[in-house]
Amino acid sequence: MKFKMAPNSLFAVLLRNPWWISFIIVGVVSLLSLALLPKNLAVFGILGTFPFVVTGLVALKRQWNQPTAAQREAQTQRLAGLPWAEFAKELEAKFVAQGFAVERLEGGKSRGGADFLLRKAGQSTVVAAKRYKAGSHGIEPLQALIAQKKALEADLAMYVCLGALSEQAAKYARDYGITVGLPAA
Numbered sequence: 036m037k038f039k040m041a042p043n044s045l046f047a048v049l050l051r052n053p054w055w056i057s058f059i060i061v062g063v064v065s066l067l068s069l070a071l072l073p074k075n076l077a078v079f080g081i082l083g084t085f086p087f088v089v090t091g092l093v094a095l096k097r098q099w100n101q102p103t104a105a106q107r108e109a110q111t112q113r114l115a116g117l118p119w120a121e122f123a124k125e126l127e128a129k130f131v132a133q134g135f136a137v138e139r140l141e142g143g144k145s146r147g148g149a150d151f152l153l154r155k156a157g158q159s160t161v162v163a164a165k166r167y168k169a170g171s172h173g174i175e176p177l178q179a180l181i182a183q184k185k186a187l188e189a190d191l192a193m194y195v196c197l198g199a200l201s202e203q204a205a206k207y208a209r210d211y212g213i214t215v216g217l218p219a220a
Contacts, residue, residue, distance in 0.1 A: 049090045054098055057091030060084070111197050114217075115168055126164055126195065127151070129218050135160075140183075148176075148183025149192075161187055164195035172196050174204045181211050193218070 040047045049057050061084040068080025102110065114122060123139075130137045135153040140161075149161035163180040166172065177194060184192045193214040194200075200208060200215060208215050 046086065046090050049087070050094050050097070052094070054091050054094035057087045057094060061087045061091065115197055119165060122167060123150070123164065126162075126218070130162075133218070148179040148181075149187070149189075152187060152189065158191065159187070159189040160191040160193055161189045162193045162195060167195050167197055169196065170198060172198060172200045172204055174201070174207050177204055177207050177211070177213060180213065 049060075064084045064087070065081045068077045068083075072080050114125075117125070127137050127139070130151065130153055133155075135155045138152040138154070140149050140152055148163060150164045151162040153160040153162060161180060161184045163176060163183075166176055172194075177200075180192050180194055183189075191214070192211070194208065195217060196215065197217070199205075205215075207213075
């Protein structure tokens with residue numbers, strides 16, 4: 036049996052938030068245990084914070100080398116200022132650093148859908164990135180990407196954008212398994 040945590044449980048919420056919040060809970064509960072419980076029972080109140088210590092440590096490990104919100108915003112602003120040619124070079128370099136063989140799809144191969152074809156470990160991924168700066172992302176480019184995925188017989192699809200998708204486009208991306216956003220560094 037595989038354990039799956041409920042997405043809105045207290046510990047799942049703590050894992051999605053900054054690690055130090057778990058340790059604040061540990062401190063508050065420990066202080067309350069010392070102040071309100073009899074001396075011989077206070078240690079049990081403090082031991083009850085152990086799951087929060089573990090949750091805080093797991094969150095700390097996950098967040099250790101992750102950029103802060105301010106750093107992510109600065110990176111997004113920097114990328115938004117790049118012209119397509121420079122953005123495409125950076126994107127291609129990221130994919131190569133992740134171990135992908137990258138093929139640019141230009142002219143007849145692209146047909147308005149994908150801009151890159153990635154290959155790694157026997158899987159291929161089509162990537163659409165040319166509309167990365169668009170203010171709104173609708174369903175049409177995603178449909179073109181899926182058509183290109185089928186035409187190239189690719190396994191996966193990725194849509195690179197700096198902004199958010201419309202509600203309808205987000206549903207379409209979920210339904211067709213399209214990865215949306217910037218690739219991990």
